[in-house]
Amino acid sequence: MEYFTVEETNLICIYDIRTRAGLLRDLYAATEDVYDPELLxxxxxxxxxxxxxxxxxxxxLAPGLVPADDLEVDA
Structure with a gap:
């Protein structure tokens, strides 16, 4: 079972994911500029x-945090 949804993973991958603390810091800072209720x-x-x-x-979990566009899909 995946811990983060596709939308959450794609959001996370915009930021530096090397550390949880750094990612949280970046996300908190970014929320100040998010005005769309769904994105917030x-x-x-x-x-x-x-x-x-x-x-x-x-x-x-971090190694599995790959944007949806980068996932390999078995045909």
């Missing part, structure tokens, strides 16, 4: 999920 909900969902993870848990 995606930001909030990602932040909430990241806050619930330990750094170790995040590092286990």
């Amino acid at each position: 909900e995606v930001f909030k969902a990602v932040i909430h999920k990241l806050e619930g993870l330990t750094d170790g848990e995040y590092l286990e």
